[in-house]
Amino acid sequence: xxxxxxxxxxxxxxxxxxxxxxxxxxxxxxxxxxxxxxxxxxxxxxxxxxxxxxxxxxxxxxxxxxxxxxxxxxxxxxxxxxxxxxxxxxxxxxxxxxxxxxxxxxxxxxxxxxxxxxxxxxxxxxxxxxxxxxxxxxxxxxxxxxxxxxxxxxxxxxxxxxxxxxxxxxxxxxxxxxxxxxxxxxxxxxxxxxxxxxxxxxxxxxxxxxxxxxxxxxxxxxxxxxxxxxxxxxxxxxxxxxxxxxxxxxxxxxxxxxxxxxxxxxxxxxxxxxxxxxxxxxxxxxxxxxxxxxxxxxxxxxxxxxxxxxxxxxxxxxxxxxxxxxxxxxxxxxxxxxxxxxxxxxxxxxxxxxxxxxxxxxxxxxxxxxxxxxxxxxxxxxxxxxxxxxxxxxxxxxxxxxxxxxxxxxxxxxxx
Amino acid sequence: xxxxxxxxxxxxxxxxxxxxxxxxxxxxxxxxxxxxxxxxxxxxxxxxxxxxxxxxxxxxxxxxxxxxxxxxxxxxxxxxxxxxxxxxxxxxxxxxxxxxxxxxxxxxxxxxxxxxxxxxxxxxxxxxxxxxxxxxxxxxxxxxxxxxxxxxxxxxxxxxxxxxxxxxxxxxxxxxxxxxxxxxxxxxxxxxxxxxxxxxxxxxxxxxxxxxxxxxxxxxxxxxxxxx
Ligand SMILES: Nc1ncnc2c1ncn2[C@@H]1O[C@H](COP(=O)(O)OP(=O)(O)O)[C@@H](O)[C@H]1O
Ligand SMILES: [Mg+2]
Numbered sequence: 001x002x003x004x005x006x007x008x009x010x011x012x013x014x015x016x017x018x019x020x021x022x023x024x025x026x027x028x029x030x031x032x033x034x035x036x037x038x039x040x041x042x043x044x045x046x047x048x049x050x051x052x053x054x055x056x057x058x059x060x061x062x063x064x065x066x067x068x069x070x071x072x073x074x075x076x077x078x079x080x081x082x083x084x085x086x087x088x089x090x091x092x093x094x095x096x097x098x099x100x101x102x103x104x105x106x107x108x109x110x111x112x113x114x115x116x117x118x119x120x121x122x123x124x125x126x127x128x129x130x131x132x133x134x135x136x137x138x139x140x141x142x143x144x145x146x147x148x149x150x151x152x153x154x155x156x157x158x159x160x161x162x163x164x165x166x167x168x169x170x171x172x173x174x175x176x177x178x179x180x181x182x183x184x185x186x187x188x189x190x191x192x193x194x195x196x197x198x199x200x201x202x203x204x205x206x207x208x209x210x211x212x213x214x215x216x217x218x219x220x221x222x223x224x225x226x227x228x229x230x231x232x233x234x235x236x237x238x239x240x241x242x243x244x245x246x247x248x249x250x251x252x253x254x255x256x257x258x259x260x261x262x263x264x265x266x267x268x269x270x271x272x273x274x275x276x277x278x279x280x281x282x283x284x285x286x287x288x289x290x291x292x293x294x295x296x297x298x299x300x301x302x303x304x305x306x307x308x309x310x311x312x313x314x315x316x317x318x319x320x321x322x323x324x325x326x327x328x329x330x331x332x333x334x335x336x337x338x339x340x341x342x343x344x345x346x347x348x349x350x351x352x353x354x355x356x357x358x359x360x361x362x363x364x365x366x367x368x369x370x371x372x373x374x375x376x377x378x379x380x381x382x383x384x385x386x387x388x389x390x391x392x393x394x395x396x397x398x399x400x401x402x403x404x405x406x407x408x409x410x411x412x413x414x415x416x
Numbered sequence: 417x418x419x420x421x422x423x424x425x426x427x428x429x430x431x432x433x434x435x436x437x438x439x440x441x442x443x444x445x446x447x448x449x450x451x452x453x454x455x456x457x458x459x460x461x462x463x464x465x466x467x468x469x470x471x472x473x474x475x476x477x478x479x480x481x482x483x484x485x486x487x488x489x490x491x492x493x494x495x496x497x498x499x500x501x502x503x504x505x506x507x508x509x510x511x512x513x514x515x516x517x518x519x520x521x522x523x524x525x526x527x528x529x530x531x532x533x534x535x536x537x538x539x540x541x542x543x544x545x546x547x548x549x550x551x552x553x554x555x556x557x558x559x560x561x562x563x564x565x566x567x568x569x570x571x572x573x574x575x576x577x578x579x580x581x582x583x584x585x586x587x588x589x590x591x592x593x594x595x596x597x598x599x600x601x602x603x604x605x606x607x608x609x610x611x612x613x614x615x616x617x618x619x620x621x622x623x624x625x626x627x628x629x630x631x632x633x634x635x636x637x638x639x640x641x642x643x644x
Binding site for chain 2: 003320
């Protein structure tokens with residue numbers, strides 16, 4: 001069996017080695033197809049991964065807020081659901097905002113070994129330095145826990161999250177805000193809340209410029225500080241959860257929301273628009289790539305079908321020698337397959353080289369030098385090889401069937 | 417065993433399904449024994465080659481039966497027929513059909529490698545021996561385009577003998593050779609029949625070849641006129 005295979009392969013190799021130009025063109029076709037597949041998909045998937053990673057880690061994987069998706073019915077309606085009399089113009093009871101029983105929620109999440117939850121309270125204050133005033137959305141956190149849940153620590157240009165604990169009245173604001181107020185690290189500002197509470201805050205950290213919300217209008221303080229500034233002791237209105245497996249977020253969020261009633265938003269829900277955009281992008285990418293590989297396999301089709309046409313006499317000879325029609329079909333399929341294999345290897349080389357080039361390009365984004373995110377995973381190599389070899393087998397098999405159908409007697413008669 | 421003829425044709429008929437149908441071979445019956453050298457003769461276009469293709473299992477009769485070594489080959493499938501050709505038959509055609517990409521030795525060893533009964537070294541040795549027996553020592557690594565017509569035809573004979581066939585089928589094997597080379601080929605055929613006991617069926621136009629055969633099948637218009 002093996003000797004037969006190697007014999008037929010030997011014949012196939014001998015055939016293609018005698019038609020160098022066509023062989024080269026077919027190999028180049030597959031090689032270029034595979035090479036660009038690798039380069040393009042490395043770039044597309046690399047940037048996608050980079051993007052999704054940013055989506056995932058920009059904020060906690062799940063955010064439970066004190067909102068409720070469908071507001072609870074008013075007490076009167078709740079008491080008499082099928083009442084004949086409809087109560088109108090009732091006054092909405094102004095419930096104290098915040099998550100009730102947040103300690104219970106924290107315990108539920110704390111019981112999971114794959115999740116960390118960080119409670120926070122957000123509110124608004126006005127900062128005042130000298131004659132200047134700026135509105136600041138403050139977020140009260142437990143620095144130790146928050147650091148495990150989100151990447152805020154990474155966005156700090158100066159200072160550390162921990163400084164909030166060590167400095168009484170510490171606050172972290174963004175560079176933009178600081179420059180608007182004309183303050184620097186260690187400076188002291190007055191903060192006044194809507195309830196009229198005023199405190200002095202000291203800058204213990206600065207967020208990098210260009211970090212969206214962090215840079216501009218948000219500031220971090222200690223949770224206790226936020227609670228007393230907004231006169232809401234023991235209240236929190238947000239729980240951020242980080243999971244070991246971010247892809248479980250959607251599922252866990254649904255269950256938490258069903259159980260506690262509060263809106264639990266997963267990163268997937270938060271980024272649904274972007275994610276569906278990525279799907280479209282992938283469909284387009286793979287369509288284009290498949291077209292490239294399909295065109296590459298045309299080269300193989302051409303080589304094999306001209307080879308079959310040129311070798312009709314040899315086919316008849318081999319048939320008379322005792323080769324079966326299946327043997328001859330195999331010879332020509334192997335011709336195409338061999339070309340595709342060499343093409344794939346060449347394409348891997350080309351793709352690798354292209355990735356090296358792409359990876360070496362550096363460009364500046366807001367002061368920091370970055371390179372293109374590339375996905376160099378083996379998976380892409382395997383996919384490109386699999387798709388090329390599969391299409392090559394089809395492309396070779398179609399004309400190779402003709403080799404099997406050659407009637408040696410027709411050829412022998414015609415040869416005389 | 418020796419009692420059964422190697423080949424037994426019973427009313428072989430081959431009609432080509434063209435419009436109008438052409439009858440290549442019409443109701444042909446005969447027997448050929450082991451070790452016989454039989455010549456097939458007749459005017460051009462009388463169906464000699466067509467008969468040879470039927471006997472070599474390259475073609476199928478539309479009617480009648482063909483028994484090889486007592487076994488009916490009529491209903492056998494393509495693979496079985498290919499295997500029989502591989503192991504038991506050898507063909508030599510007028511236009512020494514060698515594979516152009518392969519050397520003389522490779523052409524000769526190809527059937528052995530396909531059959532796979534011998535190891536690589538044995539195949540190589542046998543290929544060299546066969547070429548040597550055809551007076552082609554030193555030519556093993558030449559490709560067909562570097563050889564003369566007579567040399568190529570002897571390579572083709574060596575290849576036909578590769579798997580030690582019981583039956584050698586020749587279609588005007590000397591038709592394209594000068595008289596010296598023709599003589600050599602005919603001597604080789606006689607030796608193969610007389611010394612090695614092979615059966616040889618040879619289509620020929622050469623009166624000398626015909627005269628030297630054990631028997632002659634005379635054909636005319638797809639029919640056997642007589643056998644003598
Ligand atoms: N495809 C075909 N259509 C019509 N006639 C054919 C065809 N092929 C062969 N023949 C005819 O069959 C006859 C037998 O041919 P062949 O066996 O080659 O004769 P020979 O070998 O004795 O010269 C010839 O007369 C030839 O013209
Ligand atoms: Mg003829």
